[in-house]
Amino acid sequence: MIEVKHLTKKYGDLVAVNDLNFKVEKGHIWGLLGPNAAGKTTTMRILTGYLPATDGQATVADFDVFEQPNDVKKVIGYLPESVPLYPEMTVTEYLGFVADIKQIPKAKKREAIEKTIVTSGLRSVRGRLIKNISRGYRQRVGIAQALIHDPRILILDEPTTGLDPAQIIEIRELIKSLKGERTIILSTHILAEVTQTCDGAVIINDGFLMASGSLEELTASFAVKKAGVHIRLRSASAEASALFKNMAGVKDVRPQDGGFTIEWSPGADLRDDVTRLVVEKDMGLLEMRPLGMNIEDLYLKIISGGMPQ
Template identity: 75%
Template sequence: MIEVENLTKKYGDLVAVKNLNFKVEKGKIWGLLGPNAAGKTTTMRILTGYLPATDGKASVADYDVFEKPNDVKKITGYLPENVPLYPEMTVHSYLNFVSEIKQIPASQRKEAVEKSVAISGLETVRGRLIKNISRGFKQRVGIAQALIHDPQVLVLDEPTIGLDPAQIIEIRRLIKSLKGERTILLSTHILAEVTQTCDGVVIINEGNLMASGSLEELTASFKEKEGVVIKLKKGEKSILSLLKKIHGVDEVSLVDDEFKIEWTKGKDVRDEITKLVVDKELGLIEMRPLAMNIEDLYLKVISGGVEQ
């Protein structure tokens, strides 16, 4: 439903998004996870047609975002990070205005407004000026606005930011209830949000893709393995076979000048590796555990300790 290929966006010299690739299937909720300034908002703005990309392709429901922006806009609901509200309007007149610019035919507008008010739980505030309602309600007006034209695709930029814990739970429940017909891409910098609401995740940092896949895929790939990354003074290729010979090691690979060693969970071979390094005088510079679950991976992304 949503496809991004080699997407790149530069602001002048600053690279906001670099060669991003991911795919969200129909009817799924995917999370775009990353620390602040990772490129989440930029990616979403490109997908919704607000910003053009510098390079690469993006498509929503097989419509190319750059070639057919209007077709994409018609089927996409977008909640920007800063909810685009006009404070001097009432909730009702605001939603009515949005229904007009989203091209809902006049005869169906009233129904569309009613429906989005009901879904987002705005009955009690519909007659009030937007500037006078609480933050949580403003967020809901934002969601109502994104839903009003019954879009197939929803793009939500940090939908729970700035809300109190009770409101966060409510908004999450609301988002989950929208799943099914709709494909949802939401961004967040909170991992728990992804594990609680999403089917899959794309982790990005400084515009680079760190990992992507469904939650099951990612946890499964991490579950049975443990491993370390070591850096050696004598980092020649021939050492690969020596490392492979260690009893219990399943996989060894050379990434840049570092060796990635994996083994089945429980059979810790760190002692054997150190012994080999000392015996052969390979000169150990660094040894660190390999990221083995999403949390580890994400923590490393946040603390800046991960290269691709």
């Protein structure tokens, strides 16, 4: 549905996006993940036809963004980073204007506006001036604006920034509920957003593609295989350390924030034995989690420059 090949964008000497390649299948929600200034907004602007690319190719719904911009514009709904609102209009007036320029036929216009107001949860503010509504509602109006013509593809640039935790959850639910027929690509610098709403992610940093794939693929291909556990104990004594070291199969024991990191040879699973020992010796188990890199470690490592491409 969305495919990007060797996409490059330069602003003068500054390279914002460098040789980016990725593909999003129909019906999926993908996250464009990266720290601030990674090139996320630039990529989205290119996909929507707002900015031209310096080099490379981008296709959206089988239309080339550079050759057939008008066809692309008809099938996408786009929420830019700063929500494009006219403060002097009421919510309904604004959606009416958007419906007009998205070329919704007059007969269907009213219905489209009503439907979007309901799906985006804007009923209570529909008659108010946009300048007088809260940040959360403005964001919703932004999403409503992207949805009004029932586009096949949604491009959402940081849809949850500046919202409070409850609103973030609401918006995430809203985005998830839009899945199905639609292909959605959203950008964020928050990992949780991707793990909770997306099927896959494209991780970029400084304009370079760092990793891309479904969530499982990402964790699987990048996780460093390590067998072992972190445990946190009420009483982490040197005595306890010695006991763990003496267990059969244990390779290494290191003290770590009120507990130990216990490593064993790959293939073995000593979790039961560790637990038994802890209970027997009454060490007071507070926490136990497996070693190995999850997607969060991966992301942190990538954006701090620790991970090669």
